[in-house]
Amino acid sequence: MDTDLIAASVRASSPEIIVIIGACAALMLSLWPHQDQQKYLTWLSLITILLASAQTLQLSPRPVNIVETTYSGMFVVDAFATYFKMLLYLGTALTILMSGKFLQTEEAVKGEYYVLLLFALAGTMIMVSGADLLIIYIGLELQALSIYVLTGFLKTRGRSVEAALKYVILGAFSSGILLYGLSLIYGLTGSTQLGVLNSALATADLSEPMLILATVFLLVGLLFKIGAVPFHMWVPDIYEGAPTPITAYLSVASKTAAFAVLLRVFMGSLIGLEPLWSSGLAAIAVATMALGSLVALVQDNIKRLLAYSSISHVGFLLLGIIAGTTSGMSAILLYLLIYTFMTLGLFAIVILLHRDVRAGEPLTLFSGLAQSHAGLAFMAMIFLFSLAGIPPTGGFFAKFYVLVALIDAGHVTLAVIAVLLSAVAAWFYLRLIMLIYIQPAEPTTGSTAAPATGPTGHARAAILLSAPMRLVLLFSFSGTVLSGIFPAWFLAMARQASLSGLGN
Amino acid sequence: MTPFPILSLVIFLPALAALMLPLVRDDRAIRWFTLTALLLDFALASGLLLAFDSESAAMQFRESYDWVPALGIGYKLGVDGISVLFVFLTALLGWISVLASWSAIQTRVREFMISLLAIQSLMIGVFCALDLFLFYVLWEAMLVPMYLIIGIWGGDNRIYAAFKFFLYTLAGSLLFLIGILVLYFAGGRTFDMLALMGQPYAFPTQAWVFVAFLIAFAVKVPMVPLHTWLPDAHVQAPTAGSIILAGVLLKMGAYGFLRFSLPMLPDASVYFAPLMIALSALAIVYGGLLALAQSDIKKLIAYSSVSHMGFITLGLFTFNMNGLSGAVIQMFNHGITTGALFLFVGLIYERTHSRDIPAYGGLIKVVPLFGIAMAAFLLSSMALPGTNGFVGELLVIAGAFGSTGWAAGAAVVGALIGAAYLLGLYRQMLLGEVRLPEGAKMWDLNAREIACAVPLLVFVFWLGLYPKPVLTLLRATLEQLLAQVIGTGA
Numbered sequence: 001m002d003t004d005l006i007a008a009s010v011r012a013s014s015p016e017i018i019v020i021i022g023a024c025a026a027l028m029l030s031l032w033p034h035q036d037q038q039k040y041l042t043w044l045s046l047i048t049i050l051l052a053s054a055q056t057l058q059l060s061p062r063p064v065n066i067v068e069t070t071y072s073g074m075f076v077v078d079a080f081a082t083y084f085k086m087l088l089y090l091g092t093a094l095t096i097l098m099s100g101k102f103l104q105t106e107e108a109v110k111g112e113y114y115v116l117l118l119f120a121l122a123g124t125m126i127m128v129s130g131a132d133l134l135i136i137y138i139g140l141e142l143q144a145l146s147i148y149v150l151t152g153f154l155k156t157r158g159r160s161v162e163a164a165l166k167y168v169i170l171g172a173f174s175s176g177i178l179l180y181g182l183s184l185i186y187g188l189t190g191s192t193q194l195g196v197l198n199s200a201l202a203t204a205d206l207s208e209p210m211l212i213l214a215t216v217f218l219l220v221g222l223l224f225k226i227g228a229v230p231f232h233m234w235v236p237d238i239y240e241g242a243p244t245p246i247t248a249y250l251s252v253a254s255k256t257a258a259f260a261v262l263l264r265v266f267m268g269s270l271i272g273l274e275p276l277w278s279s280g281l282a283a284i285a286v287a288t289m290a291l292g293s294l295v296a297l298v299q300d301n302i303k304r305l306l307a308y309s310s311i312s313h314v315g316f317l318l319l320g321i322i323a324g325t326t327s328g329m330s331a332i333l334l335y336l337l338i339y340t341f342m343t344l345g346l347f348a349i350v351i352l353l354h355r356d357v358r359a360g361e362p363l364t365l366f367s368g369l370a371q372s373h374a375g376l377a378f379m380a381m382i383f384l385f386s387l388a389g390i391p392p393t394g395g396f397f398a399k400f401y402v403l404v405a406l407i408d409a410g411h412v413t414l415a416v417i418a419v420l421l422s423a424v425a426a427w428f429y430l431r432l433i434m435l436i437y438i439q440p441a442e443p444t445t446g447s448t449a450a451p452a453t454g455p456t457g458h459a460r461a462a463i464l465l466s467a468p469m470r471l472v473l474l475f476s477f478s479g480t481v482l483s484g485i486f487p488a489w490f491l492a493m494a495r496q497a498s499l500s501g502l503g504n
Numbered sequence: 505m506t507p508f509p510i511l512s513l514v515i516f517l518p519a520l521a522a523l524m525l526p527l528v529r530d531d532r533a534i535r536w537f538t539l540t541a542l543l544l545d546f547a548l549a550s551g552l553l554l555a556f557d558s559e560s561a562a563m564q565f566r567e568s569y570d571w572v573p574a575l576g577i578g579y580k581l582g583v584d585g586i587s588v589l590f591v592f593l594t595a596l597l598g599w600i601s602v603l604a605s606w607s608a609i610q611t612r613v614r615e616f617m618i619s620l621l622a623i624q625s626l627m628i629g630v631f632c633a634l635d636l637f638l639f640y641v642l643w644e645a646m647l648v649p650m651y652l653i654i655g656i657w658g659g660d661n662r663i664y665a666a667f668k669f670f671l672y673t674l675a676g677s678l679l680f681l682i683g684i685l686v687l688y689f690a691g692g693r694t695f696d697m698l699a700l701m702g703q704p705y706a707f708p709t710q711a712w713v714f715v716a717f718l719i720a721f722a723v724k725v726p727m728v729p730l731h732t733w734l735p736d737a738h739v740q741a742p743t744a745g746s747i748i749l750a751g752v753l754l755k756m757g758a759y760g761f762l763r764f765s766l767p768m769l770p771d772a773s774v775y776f777a778p779l780m781i782a783l784s785a786l787a788i789v790y791g792g793l794l795a796l797a798q799s800d801i802k803k804l805i806a807y808s809s810v811s812h813m814g815f816i817t818l819g820l821f822t823f824n825m826n827g828l829s830g831a832v833i834q835m836f837n838h839g840i841t842t843g844a845l846f847l848f849v850g851l852i853y854e855r856t857h858s859r860d861i862p863a864y865g866g867l868i869k870v871v872p873l874f875g876i877a878m879a880a881f882l883l884s885s886m887a888l889p890g891t892n893g894f895v896g897e898l899l900v901i902a903g904a905f906g907s908t909g910w911a912a913g914a915a916v917v918g919a920l921i922g923a924a925y926l927l928g929l930y931r932q933m934l935l936g937e938v939r940l941p942e943g944a945k946m947w948d949l950n951a952r953e954i955a956c957a958v959p960l961l962v963f964v965f966w967l968g969l970y971p972k973p974v975l976t977l978l979r980a981t982l983e984q985l986l987a988q989v990i991g992t993g994a
Contacts, residue, residue, distance in 0.1 A: 370615070374526075390648060390674075391641040400681070404575065407685045415685070419678035426674055427667070430651070434663055437615075437656055488572040495574065 009070035012059065012077045015052040015085065016125050022048025023118035030111020038100060041114045042468070045096050048118060052125075053089045056082055064496045069131060073193050076131040083497030084128040084260045087337055091253035092121045094344045094475060097468040099245040102351045106243065108154055117249070120146035124257035128264075133182045133192040136261055140178075140225070143254060144171050150249075151242040163241025170224075170234040178221025184214035194269040201272045215276050218265065225258040228318060229288040232311050239307035244354060244361070247303055248347035251310045252340045259317065259336060267321060267329055274324060282322050286417055288315030293425035302350055302361040305428060306343075309387060312425050313339060319411075319418055320402050328405035330498035334490060335402060338386070338394035338483045345476030346383040349376060352463050366432055367439040373463060377436050379477050386480045388429040389422055394483030394490075401491070510552060511565050511581040514591065515629045517545045518598070522621035531613040535606060538617040542599040542624065549595035549628075556588045558977045561984035563634060563698065564588075571638070576694040580634040585981030586762060586832055587631040589974065590755060593839045594631065596959065597751040598624045601744035603956045604847050608743055608854055609657060616657055620744060623649040627752050631759065636684050636695040643756065644677050650745065650753065658740035665733075665740035672733040676723035680760075683716030687768065701767045702988060707775075714772035717765050718780075724757030727817060728787040731810045738806035739859075743850025746802065750809055751843035755835050758816045762832070766820070767988040773821070774989070778908075780821040785911045787814030788918030796925045801849050801859045804929060805842060808885065811918055812838050818911060819900035823989055827903020828982045829975060834896030836974065837884070837967065841893060844881045844960040848874070851953055858941035861932055865939030871948040875934045877957045884964045886926040887919060892967035 010017070026044050030037070061068060064079040096117060103109045119142060126139030148171065152164025186192050188210055189200040204211055220231065227235040239247045266277065292312025299305040313335075320332035353365045370377035386395030399422065406415045465473075483490045521541035528534050556564060563582030571579045583591060601620060609616050626646045633639035647670055655666035684695075690709050691700040705713075723730045734754075738746050766773050791810030798804040816838070819831025851874065852867075853859060868875030880891070887893035897919060904912035940946065949957065967974060 371612075374615075385648060391645045396641070396644075401575075403681065403685055404688075407682070408689060412682065412686060415682050416679065419682060420675065423671060423675040423678055427671060430667060430670060434655060434666075437652060438663065488570075488574065491572060491574055 005070075009075065012068060012070040013075060013129070014059070015056045016122055016129070018052045018055055019048055019118055019122045019125065022051075023115050023122065026111065026115045026118060030115060037111060038103070038109050041111055042096060042100055045114045045118055046093060049089050049093045049096075049121070053086060056085045056089075069195070071135075073195060074132040074135045075129055077129065079497045080260070080264070081129045083333060083493065084256065085125055087256050087340060088121060088124050088128070088253050090475075091249065091256060091340050091344065092117060094340075094348075094472050095245050095249040095253070097472045098248065098344070098348045098351055099243075100468055101466055102243060102245050102354070105355060106154055106157075108243070110153075113150065113153060116146040116150050119143075120150070120249070121253070124253055127257045128260040130261075130264075131194050133185065133194070133197075133265075136265075137175075137179060137182060139257075140261070141175060143257065144175065147246070147250065147254060150246045151238060153243050153246065157241075159241040160243065161241075163238045166234060166241075167238045174221050174224030174231070177217050177224070181214050181217030181219075181221055184210060184217065188214060194264065198269040198272070201270065204272065206273065206275060211273070212276055215270065215273050218270075219277055219281070222258060222262045222265070223284065226255055226262065226314050226317075227311055228284050228314050229291045229311065230284075232288070232291070235311055236304045236307040239310075240301055240303045244303065244347060244351050247306070248344055251306065251347075252343050255310070255314070256336050256340065259332060262321065263329060263332065267324070271324075278322060278324065281318060282411075282414060285315045285318035285322060286414070286421075288312065288318065289418060289421040289425075290315075293421050293428075296425065296428045299428070300363050302363055302365060302432075305363065305432075306346070306350075309425065309428070310343070312421070313387075316399060316402060316418060316422070319406050319414060322411065322414065323402075323405040323409040325405060325409050326498055327408060327495075328402075330491070330494040331398075331402040331405045333498050334494035335398040337490060337494065338398040338480070341476045341479030341483065342383045342386040342393075342395055345379065345473060345480060346387070348469060348472045348476065349380045349383070352376065352465070352469060363432065363435060364439075366435040369436045376463065376473075379473060380436055381433050382477065382480060384429040384433050386484070388426040390426070392484045394480045394487070397484055397487040397491075401487075507565070509567050510548070511567055511583065511632045514545060514548045514552065514595070515581075515625055515632060517541060517548065517625075518621040518628075519625035522618045522625070525614055525618050525621070528614075534613050534617050535602065538621060539599060539602045541621065542595070542602055545624070545628075546595040546599055549592045552583070553588055553592045553977075556583070556585070556977070558585060559980060561585070561980040566634070568634075571635075575637075576688075576696070577637040578635045578696060579638060580696060581632045582634045583632055585978045586759070589832070589836055589977060590631045590752070590759065590839075591628050593755075593836055594624065594627045594752050597747055597839065597843050600843070600847065600956045600960070601747050603952055604747060604850055605742065605744040606952055608850060612656065616653070616744075619649040619652050620748075623653070623748060627748075627756075630756060634697050636688070636697055636700065638695075639697070640677075640681060640684060643680075644674070646753070646756075647673055647677075650749065653745040653748075654737055654741045657742040658745070660740075661736070662740040665736040668733045669737040672723050672730070676720040676730075679716045680720030683713040683720070686713050686716075697763070697768075703768075705769070705771075707771050710769040710772035711775065714765060714769045714776055717760065717769070718776070721757040721760040721765070722783075724760065725754060725813050725817060726757070726810065727783050727813070728790050728810065731787070731791070734810060735803050735806040738809075738846070739800065739802045743846060743853070746846035746850070747843045750805075750846055751839040754809060754813060755839060758813070758820065758831065758835050761817070761820050762985070767985060770989045770991075774823070777821045777823065781818060781904075781908050781911045784814045784818035784821070785914035785918075787811060788818065789914055789921065792918050792921035792925065796921060796928075798925075799861050801852075801861055801929070801933075802846070804861070804925060805845050805849065808922065808925065809838070809842055811922060812842070812885075814918065815897060815900045815915060818915060819903055822900075822903040822907040823986065824903050824906045825982065825986060826899045826906060828986060829978050830896050830899025830901075830903055832978055832982070833892075833967070833971065833974060834900060837892040837896045840960050840963045840967075841881055841884045844957065844964075845878075845885060847956055847960075848878045848881065851949075855946055856941045856944035858944075860941065861929060863939065863941040864933040865936045866934070867938075868934045869938055870940070870946050873949045873954070877949070877961060879930060879934055880961060880964060882926050882930045884968070886923045890965070890968045892964050892971070894968060895971045 060082040067078040069076050123139045123143030130136035148168045154160035224231040292308045296308035320328040386393035389395045389399040566582040569579040571577045626642045629642040651670045795807035816831045816834050819827040884891035884893045887897040
């Protein structure tokens with residue numbers, strides 16, 4: 001092979017290489033016992049991510065519609081991949097920042113935690129840049145294996161270990177289905193490269209049973225990863241059992257990467273098979289939204305509640321794929337960005353409130369927050385209203401743009417169903433806001449006389465806001481608010497990135 | 505040429521004050537600060553009303569900037585004769601609400617005033633918006649502060665009431681959003697309201713969008729049978745919440761009909777007019793009968809609102825000048841009068857902590873000023889000649905006779921029922937033997953309370969005796985509106 005080609009390939013994958021080198025360096029560093037080890041590891045991981053993101057930006061295609069394919073067509077650098085990588089950097093970096101406090105509370109500080117997160121990041125990056133089903137699969141497994149371990153990271157906690165075991169079994173099962181779908185596709189077309197698939201399937205006979213089976217298996221495998229109904233059973237248990245920062249990571253970064261694959265495969269190369277999956281996917285989207293919103297109503301654990309909430313958001317995101325247009329795709333891209341901001345912000349607050357290791361995370365963690373910490377309460381309220389899709393927050397604009405795409409494609413009935421279900425979903429977000437603003441934290445004496453000036457004189461002990469936590473909150477809060485008030489800029493980014501996604 | 509952005513200033517002044525409130529030191533200063541901000545805003549809104557050229561039907565004081573150009577979303581503002589009136593009403597009720605909460609709200613004053621300022625900005629924004637997306641954002645964002653006002657500072661059953669209010673309105677609003685998007689695509693991918701008006705949409709599109717809008721606005725008005733959130737919300741809301749809810753928020757639904765349904769969907773409006781008139785007549789009579797059966801003052805006034813709002817929707821769908829101008833005047837009147845009634849219920853509740861009508865009697869002897877003012881508002885609410893209510897109801901009934909005779913008959917019956925329950929309330933509370941709930945500490949109106957009542961009283965009699973200025977203000981706008989509906993619809 002030509003050395004120039006190899007050099008170009010290495011250059012194209014340099015962000016992934018940087019992250020993997022960073023992960024190896026973190027592994028070395030974690031062997032060195034030191035009292036500030038955690039701090040160094042955090043810094044090392046963040047610098048790695050910063051370097052990778054600088055490199056990604058530098059490699060970003062200009063003009064945006066250029067698609068650079070390397071490694072003999074297995075790996076691609078385009079605006080789509082660049083956008084998703086930036087999103088993954090954001091999600092992972094914020095997860096790392098919010099982990100420090102949690103690990104200290106749980107007394108589970110270990111260097112491997114950061115190493116595994118960086119490996120997971122590398123896996124997701126490979127997923128979004130993969131132009132070959134096998135490469136995508138390898139990225140997915142790298143990510144999944146790292147997350148299995150991280151889910152069970154709290155070795156002394158039964159729920160964490162249980163969640164990890166469930167995740168391994170169900171994850172392996174779903175990977176198997178996915179892999180079987182891949183092998184069928186390979187058998188039918190003789191290739192696993194997305195570009196080749198596209199032309200091979202353009203003339204395929206859609207009534208061929210093997211092709212239907214292959215499409216179904218591929219779709220099911222990916223729907224498993226994003227947690228769509230009826231493949232959602234793992235989500236609540238694993239969200240509840242996993243360490244909270246990992247739950248945040250799961251609901252943001254892993255989902256983002258899986259959506260990238262779903263988009264690249266189904267809206268890119270398998271777009272010719274659309275008649276096979278579009279109506280089924282519509283039913284799945286509605287079922288996902290309905291189940292997520294309705295079951296969330298009766299949850300009393302905050303992490304389970306957020307698990308069901310994330311299921312209902314997945315349903316809403318799937319609507320963008322059903323729209324099947326470029327604007328549907330950019331709606332998903334925008335939604336994922338805004339969803340990253342608001343979800344991570346809320347998880348950061350959950351971590352801040354979580355102090356008693358044994359008590360878990362009941363909803364009552366939030367009660368009375370407004371009286372003890374007005375600022376945090378206000379942020380939590382904005383995140384919750386954003387998740388519920390109330391303007392002028394980012395969450396509203398995200399949903400709005402999905403609806404625009406959906407109605408543009410003529411699916412008005414689906415849009416009506418979607419908005420009615422999101423009104424149901426608003427109920428449980430409102431319930432949390434009620435807890436924050438109305439219920440007192442502890443039975444206070446003479447509730448009418450209690451002046452609510454500042455965070456003093458209340459039962460709740462002051463929450464210590466460390467610098468990394470402040471940074472997480474600052475990022476996620478300003479992201480949530482700005483994307484709602486000035487959506488034009490975020491929208492332009494998402495639109496630019498999605499155009500090239502359809503082109504390959 | 506960029507003229508001074510006066511509308512933006514009126515809209516954002518309260519919001520800016522809300523952003524500054526966390527820096528203000530104690531509760532007393534917070535109250536004064538909020539009052540000053542809202543008085544200033546009121547002064548600006550009054551200036552707007554005076555500077556408004558009532559000869560022209562065009563939008564005035566327009567501002568237009570790109571917001572999300574890729575989707576045809578703009579930040580576009582402007583007022584016509586209708587909206588300038590409601591900007592004024594909102595600004596007026598704003599500072600009155602602050603005065604009404606001066607001593608009634610003792611807990612978490614800062615948060616309360618922030619919510620009040622926020623909702624004030626959003627409501628004024630709704631009346632000024634000329635872009636559907638902007639309108640929708642403000643319209644729905646309004647739910648948040650109102651939800652907090654009811655939920656945090658409301659009565660014992662406030663959580664239930666706040667949830668009900670929020671979810672009812674949200675479900676309606678989301679359908680409104682779908683309707684907006686359908687119009688957006690049918691009207692050439694723009695959210696500009698003026699561009700969306702007067703376009704020949706196909707009738708099925710109009711009909712579906714009309715139904716979606718109808719549900720949203722009917723919840724907000726509220727029209728029977730979607731009114732059940734209102735009594736709960738009103739009874740539980742603190743006084744200021746009730747004033748804003750009755751005074752401005754309920755007007756939003758009727759304003760929606762005026763601004764969107766009639767001019768954008770004229771064919772569907774004409775097609776659905778019999779239904780609308782029937783629902784309005786039903787609301788007038790049924791709301792009145794419900795009010796007749798109440799022994800809680802706030803519930804009584806809440807149900808009377810349902811009945812009075814029926815007059816407004818009836819007037820809107822008569823499609824004649826009398827009916828339309830009666831409806832708009834009645835919207836303004838209802839804001840003044842019902843706002844005032846809720847204010848007075850709040851004042852008496854502060855003294856006695858009871859809203860039970862039979863527990864009272866002879867108040868006019870105990871607190872004469874209070875009694876006289878309340879009597880004036882009750883009479884205005886039952887549309888006694890010489891008060892503002894008379895002008896509005898008369899015009900609506902006249903308009904209804906011009907279009908649907910039996911509905912006018914129902915309106916007359918409704919007016920009679922109104923007289924029955926309002927006079928009943930008047931007799932029982934203000935006249936007769938002196939009776940007070942236990943533990944009542946009575947005092948007559950103090951200076952602050954008089955300051956709230958006097959401007960409202962002025963409007964009651966001014967509009968009752970000399971409504972011409974308001975009619976002049978509305979004429980050009982309503983004529984244009986009528987041309988938009990009948991011109992293409994008939």
